Amino acid sequence: MRETNVPVVTIDGPSGSGKGTVAALLAKEFDWHLLDSGALYRLTALAAMNHDVDFSDEKSLEVLAGHLDVQFEPGGEGETLKIILEGERVGANLRTEEVGAKASQIAALPGVRKALLQRQQDFAEAPGLVADGRDMGTVVFPQANVKVYLTASAEERAKRRQNQLQQKGIDASFDQLLGDIIARDDRDMNRDVAPLKPADDAIVLDSTRLSIQEVFSRVVDVMRQNGLI
Numbered sequence: 001m002r003e004t005n006v007p008v009v010t011i012d013g014p015s016g017s018g019k020g021t022v023a024a025l026l027a028k029e030f031d032w033h034l035l036d037s038g039a040l041y042r043l044t045a046l047a048a049m050n051h052d053v054d055f056s057d058e059k060s061l062e063v064l065a066g067h068l069d070v071q072f073e074p075g076g077e078g079e080t081l082k083i084i085l086e087g088e089r090v091g092a093n094l095r096t097e098e099v100g101a102k103a104s105q106i107a108a109l110p111g112v113r114k115a116l117l118q119r120q121q122d123f124a125e126a127p128g129l130v131a132d133g134r135d136m137g138t139v140v141f142p143q144a145n146v147k148v149y150l151t152a153s154a155e156e157r158a159k160r161r162q163n164q165l166q167q168k169g170i171d172a173s174f175d176q177l178l179g180d181i182i183a184r185d186d187r188d189m190n191r192d193v194a195p196l197k198p199a200d201d202a203i204v205l206d207s208t209r210l211s212i213q214e215v216f217s218r219v220v221d222v223m224r225q226n227g228l229i
């Protein structure tokens, strides 16, 4: 159960808008907890793939999401968080476009969202939480102290994704990445349950022409204006 007096900052937005990067920087800066809610949907998708669960079988996916055996452990020096799914360390495939697309597919199922709700809310612990995703400010933490909706043009997001992959030595077609981003936006924004949209009280930040540092500074300013820091 969420501790009601714990400060919460939510960052929602489409794929590649930079919310994960900024959320991680904020959590590190203030030593707050971090919820990467997309990882839970991705892990549910991975578990379904590992167990050959049919992606149209909502009941089985709901049970899988409700019983997800996952641990988040601190990484070693210079390492990101360790994620252990069913006893095995999850590798880079968690972040692939294929798993992202599958996660987006199962995220449209109300049973899966319901099964993951409490697990996400349990991340709200002192001294504070930064939560990133698609429905953090609208559904999971409607009482959050600061809500940010971070966006950027689809072309800019595809360019960022291409750079990100290039840094890992992977060549990907810009047009393919742009197509994937547009398809994922469409699915995430137009589903019936918890669609991606800014909360009524969210601050909308377009990062198309902002650096990571500029986005970070703007969110810090809003946190300061709201007395959170």
Ligand SMILES: Nc1ncnc2c1ncn2[C@@H]1O[C@H](COP(=O)(O)OP(=O)(O)OP(=O)(O)O)[C@@H](O)[C@H]1O
Pocket (backbone or CB within 6 Å): 013, 014, 015, 016, 017, 018, 019, 020, 021, 022, 038, 100, 160, 161, 163, 164, 207, 210, 211, 212, 215
């Ligand atoms: N303002 C920015 N300017 C340039 N590059 C950025 C900016 N913000 C993030 N990036 C880069 O874009 C890539 C995607 O960022 P990130 O993973 O944070 O996006 P995201 O919104 O969390 O995406 P997803 O929802 O798919 O996980 C990363 O390589 C990151 O370094």
Ligand SMILES: Nc1ccn([C@H]2C[C@H](O)[C@@H](COP(=O)(O)O)O2)c(=O)n1
Pocket (backbone or CB within 6 Å): 015, 037, 038, 039, 041, 042, 100, 101, 103, 104, 107, 108, 132, 133, 134, 135, 136, 184, 188
């Ligand atoms: N709060 C959330 C977080 C994620 N999803 C779904 C939709 C996304 O396309 C997919 C993967 O998320 P990512 O890791 O790319 O942020 O998971 C959602 O519906 N709600």
